[in-house]
Amino acid sequence: MADKNDKSVMSSIILNTVYVSTWIALSGTVILYNKWILAYYGFDYPITLTMWHMLFSSVLAFACVRGGYVPSINMTMESYCKAILPISALFAGTLWLGNAAYLYLSVSFIQMLKALMPVAVFMVGCGMGTESFAMDTLVNMVFVTAGVAIASYGEINFVVIGVFLQLLSVATESTRLTLVQILLQRRGLTLNPITTMYYIAPASLLFLSLPWGVIEAQRLFSDPTVRFDVLIFVSNAAAAFGLNMSVFLLIGKTSALTMNVAGVVKDWLLIGLSVLLFHAEVTPLNLGGYLIAFFGVCYYNYKKLQGMKAKQAAAAASAAAAKAEDIEDRPLLGGSGNDLKKTPNRQ
Template structure:
């Protein structure tokens, strides 16, 4: 094998391993803080992440000028960034809140519904083209998740509704990114994305924090907070954003999708091992069905990308969120 090709393969696998490790690390770290460590405040945890990411992004762009900013008009910020920031804050808040009620493994199974939600929302707003084949595929994924839910040992409706709402917020955010940013020709890397969106998320989250969590934190002393631990948690979250940039920039969005499949199965196993949360055979069977549907959906998307002219194919790989 050519030495240069072997080196490129090793680099690509290194990026994949880093992204899988950081992505799984953030999920397991958040689960530990919210359910085990003694900090049951998902809004506050999300605000810490957004505040830290905002601070680092400002340093890199405004102070050290390592990353070049873009000239964004005030009108564009309020019409594009603010709605995306509102949806993203809902995604993070509700996704973290679900860890208070559900196991990591079951949450990963529910996340298999993401392509279904993206397809339905995208069809509604015209960013996805409807087809009976894809709709049937989405039905298979949905049935698989329903079977997995039926077999879940610790099924909590509140947690399920929170996770489903998080998925809906995220699919709506991805659709708005395509409509409000990509169609304007704006391309944001993770640092500039954090620079514009993280402060907006922090502001949106401050409202439910003041109304919901702050009174609970003031009334109770039965919770823990260590600056070192939370700084480490926020650093891992920031590292994940950088790893996404490296993975897509140095490989492809398709590679990230494949890596995501590996990460999901890894998290299911680690959740059962670390948090002693067993997974029933019915749930695994249902998730396997949903997993097959998601893989087939990715295959159809790959064929569609390959059928596009080279210029459109390159553009699509660069703009995929």
């Protein structure tokens, strides 16, 4: 019995490691690939690139669902309009703004700015009622923010518009994550990775077409230097599609907390790869500030883990108490109290 349990635990550890490693690899690949295309390949059209990703994902998801390879769900028009569309708009904004930031900032500095994500999620969650305000969490968030501020102060290639775009991306993503809890989970909508992209990618593509028509369309069509290498763009879109799948797979098979912890590891790897591949300049003040934010994020994840364990323990204790109470209410001989009273005395 012990051997079976050991094998089960080992199997779970191996699978979780595979999920985490796959997500880190795909996330790093997409980030570095997008940076290269936008800043080095010469295709400085972040909205167009994001639209291409959404189009590619839409086609693949449509083929999977309509081909019967993945079961669809009954999505009402009300749910689509009230839940899917707002999330799709925020998803489009997150991707567009995040990609646009690569035109101005290094990958390493962007990863440092992304350390503000727990802060943004906490603030938005408190405003929308998905997070409970706690003073120790607020202090923790101030600690993280201070670290990012120090890292920003030490950034050599600090570009205001790039920082602004990345902070907007963090804001839209934190709002999207909160709305997923409010709009999808409370409606009982359970979407697998393919059906998620089936519903969200086309809507995101539609939302992206609005700023694209105003900002990039005319410049793109009149640019004689634009290159569209099929292999580069198809492989880039395929990596982005795989990343979206791995995100939902990782959260579904493990937890959002696991992804947050893995994200800390991924950020350090990307900072190193940014220096190695793109020769990004990282100053001691950069690293010092990010270390402060890093420890703040680690503590935040630790507190989240402790909170989850406390909830699980409370739920288990409540279930045990209910079971014990049920047992106490049962008569010793299996009948009701009235049955015992009606039993004649045969002495």
